[in-house]
Every structure is written in C-alpha cells, then in structure tokens.
Amino acid sequence: MADVLILTHIDYCPPAHLAQVLQARGCSFDVLRVDLGELHGYDLERPKAIAVMGGPMSVNDPLPWIADEVAALQRFIERDIPIIGHCLGGQLLAKALGATIRRMPYTEAGWQRMQRRSKATDSPWLAHLPEAFSIFQWHGDTFALPDGAQPLLSSRWCDNQAFAWGDKVLALQGHPEMTEALIELWLDDWAHLLDASQPSQQSIADMRDDLGGKVRALNQVAEGFYAHWLKLAGL
Template identity: 35%
Template sequence: MIRSRLALAIDMPPVLVLQHLSADGPAYLAHWLRMQGMRFDVRNTEAGDVYPDAVTGYAALAILGGEMSANDPLPSLRQAERLLLQAMDRGVPVIGHCLGGQLMARALGARIVDAPAPEVGWQPLQVLDSPAAAAWLGAPGPRTVFQWHYEAFELPAGAELLAGSAASPHQAFAIGPHLAMQFHVEVDAEKLGRWVHDDGARYCQALLEHATVQGPQEMRAGTARHLAHQQALADRVYRRWLGAWISE
C-alpha cells in the first residue's frame, strides 16, 4: 500500500539535495519529490549555501551535476564525498547524477578520467541483463537518455555495472540501495531549454570533433521525442531509490 502524501509530509525526514551550480538544479527530481509529498532541502554552493556537516536527520541524499571536474580541488566537492560516504555507511540511500555519480565513484576509490568520447544530448544507452539492472532501469536493452559529460567514472570495487554505451562503457552502477549515473534523468523541459544555448569553447570544440555531441536543433528535436520516456525512467529510478519511504 502506498502511503498518503499527507502521512509522508508529516513523518518523513527531508531529502538532502547537493547542488553545485545554479544552472544545474534538481528540475524533474524536485517535481517528483513534490508529487510524492516529500520534503527536500536543496543546498546550492554557487548561491552561497553551505553543505551540512552530516546526513543526520535526512532520509536520503541526492547529488546533482556540474560543469567542473570531480577531480577539481574544491572544498564543496570533498564535502559532498564525505557526506555520501557517511550516508552509505549509515544506510541512507544515495543517488548521483553525472558529476554526482562521478563523485560517488571517486569517493569509493575509482578514477575519474576523460571519457572515450564526450556525450552531449540525447544518446543511446544499453541496459545490461542482470537483476540489479532490471530493478533500477527495467528490462535489458536500449534506452535514449540525456547526457552532458566529458569525463567518466571507472567502476569502484563492489559496484555492479547496470548500463553502458559505446562512447562510455560505465554509465550506471549500483551498490545496494545506492545508484550512480553518468546521465541526467533529472532534466525537464525548462532546464533543457536553457542548456541548449551553451556556447562555451569546450562544447563548441567537441561539437566539431565528435559525432556523440549534438547541436541545439538536434537536442530540441530529441527532447520532443524522448523526454517523456526518460521521465518515466526517472520515476522508476527515484521510486527504487526511495522505496523504503514511499511504500509500506
């Protein structure tokens, strides 16, 4: 039986959301949490927010993306790593989106390296044939998901690979109730509408050099075709991540 939204609002601790850049907010994740009646606490370091010292009092931890490297010597990134390790040690479910997934891998001892090829836009993903992959991502086979990354994670010890792509073999891994993704299931139409206007030097160079990097027109067309399907995938992923709180 699914709990009522009122009951959730009353008895569930909030979800902690770590945001690195103002342009990379929770988007569809925030919408989904509201639809479930769940409270959440967004800490945006670019806006001057400070990450908490501990995950005490939080039901779960979500880590968003950002254009910086997970290897950059930023205090906020190291604090995010400390919090996610603490959460995993305490059984607080963690989910990482793109940079967030890279931080999970790095904190667990894996390297963050240049991706075999950058992936920007709506790109193919292959879900592996395993019980863990099925639980998180559904039946094995192809998906189309939104990507924006130039680096990628290697697989940490004890992790189970869930999905990959030709351009980036490690697209998602799970360790028990914790999930790291290289792709952006949290995007919505508003966020995508802002991102397609990126004219930074790194993106423009990658667009010239790699078939795995889409231009603005191609990304907009892909949004019309694929966003609803990806949000259905996000529903599944988020429900699996917070299953202990949204079902009895």
C-alpha cells in the first residue's frame, strides 16, 4: 500500500494534475474506484494522506457505496491525517463531519472568481494565493459548513466554496485538479448538460478562451493546496 490514497468515483474525474504533482515529488499513491467496491478490504490505518475526487452523483443519492466512503472518511478524520476533497469529495467530507448537502437551483460551471471569507485571513491553506483568482467549477450541489469549520472561500453563485476543519481537512467545491485535456474531455462529452443562458454558467467558448493560460494559473493554485497537504503528512 502507498502513502497517499486517492478515492475516485468515475473515469471522468481522475486525480489529473494531483497525480502529476505526486509523481514529480516521488510520492507513492493508490487510486481506488469507490463506486466499484475497490475500497472494500483496504487497510484504512495505512495511508498518510487522503484525496477525494469528484463525480456527477450526489452525496444524497441512494448509492450503497456512499455510506461506506463516508464511514472511511470518518475513520481518516479520527486518525487526524491530512485530507483534501474536490467537489463531490468536498461534499463527502462535509457529510462525514455532520453537515448537510443540498441541491442548488442552478449549476455553477466554468471559471469562477473566488473571494476570501473574512474568517480566512490566517489560513495556511490560502497562504500561496493572491487576492483574486479563479477555480474551475462544475456542480449543482453545495455543502453547508460543519460545526467548527473555518469558511475559506466563496463565489458569486456559491457561498461555501471551501472550508477547513481542524488543521488537516480541506474541502473544496471546485476543481483545482483540472488539466487542459480533462477540461476538453468534459466540454466534448458533457456539453449537453450545459445551458449558457444561465448566468451561473460560462459558455463553452468562454471556458476555452486562453485555456492554456487559465490552466497554468489553476495549476499554481492547486500546487499550493497540495504542497501544504503533503507537508502536513510529512511527505
């Protein structure tokens, strides 16, 4: 078993840039498809750091593996090891910490500008970030803040974009892990799910405009999150 465990839920939401960061650092990692039962039998006492990726399903869907994953996350939280959640992964962390997840009346999609929350000024998770930056978004659910959570980020369309819980848990509503190839895949295969008439969604043309530059900036955002997460794990 590897030092880092990455939980995934569909082929379309791989670790992407996170995997590139781990490979560049020489960190060993396992990638499991929780929806296919691959978490069953895995030694939850072994990993030193956990990443939870996204997926199109809702935490509230009646899928049997969701309860199993929430229970595993609760064990990781008890172990006090660093955990970072991306979109669905952030919602799963919120649920594991006792918060509710609800459907929004719209979908937030595309490059969305983040605002720091007033209580986030001293957060080490944000130490690498400028005052203004964007994260790629694609979600219709949002999490409430668990008891004791520190709100970190918001956007125009989603008040709770990120929270920290304790010193080792980071839940993100967005997708800092994206690469150019993964964004193009989503825009090619999921375009029918978008409605550019909704002000909460960018058009595909706007999402693709200067895509290389936007992804390079996003990579820097992601690498700061991942560097702090790995530092906490001693990796």
